[in-house]
Amino acid sequence: MQIILLERVEKLGAIGDVVTVKDGFARNFLLPNKKALRANAANRKVFEANRERIEAENASRREEATAESKSLEGASVTLIRQASNAGALYGSVAVRDLVEALVADGHKVHKGQVVLGKPIKTLGMHEVKVALHPEVSVNVKVNVARSPEEAEMQAKGVDVMAAMFETDTAGFTEEYDANAEPGEISRGDEAAPAPTTTDEDEAEPA
Structure with a gap:
């Protein structure tokens, strides 16, 4: 047409x-x-x-x-959501959620202006385009976290999920090492296993 x-x-x-x-x-x-x-x-x-x-x-x-774009430049909104330990949200962040958060912060935005290709389904920092006019658009930051403390860390550039994975891995390693049986190799231990003896080794020479 x-x-x-x-x-x-x-x-x-x-x-x-x-x-x-x-x-x-x-x-x-x-x-x-x-x-x-x-x-x-x-x-x-x-x-x-x-x-x-x-x-x-x-x-x-x-x-x-x-x-209006001048007040939106560099704007950031925080959304607290429940998520799995892998960072997947129980649900998602949609256009309506973003509009409500921006309006709550005093911005004049309606849902037709928020350009979100697909709902946000993971924790972390995301950038979303807001088209205030066909010739005027800005990007806003969306901080999706499980708590205000995590949101603050993410705002400072900390990858919360990566840090959590490292902590969990370290805890598992410490527990594994503490429970190791005598003679077993603990993680990170390069020493060979302790030698075992046999009846022949313990017998005295004739």
Whole structure:
């Protein structure tokens, strides 16, 4: 389907461009969200008659988005979630969660502006794109942790999951070594096992 863009659409074009897209994309997204018009003779005339107004409104929205982007630059939100020892969340972090966290911090963001390809399902630091306007976007940091203490460590650059794995491994090694039987090799011990004796070795020479 051929359409006339009413605003810039990433990877498609700018205001006024006539482009060809898949019918489903046009009917389900571009047309109902007033991002485009069908490219027929009547709509071409309507667009040209209103082009100046459309471009002025777009410029105004872009200025507002630019102002809002300054408060979002470097922004970070923390979400406390339950997770397994491997770092997999019991559930996931979706767009709604991110919008609620950003709005709670005083940012003017709605769900249509948060670009999340797929839900966040692991602990750690994540970057999420927020498109405030087709021509203005910023990345915000999302700190997903099991506790405020872990969140603080992650914010400082500590890989909590890696540190936990190292701790668990060290504890296992210490327990293994402590329970080793006499003559057994403990982990990290390069010495050969203690030799065993036989009745022949203990017998005195004739």
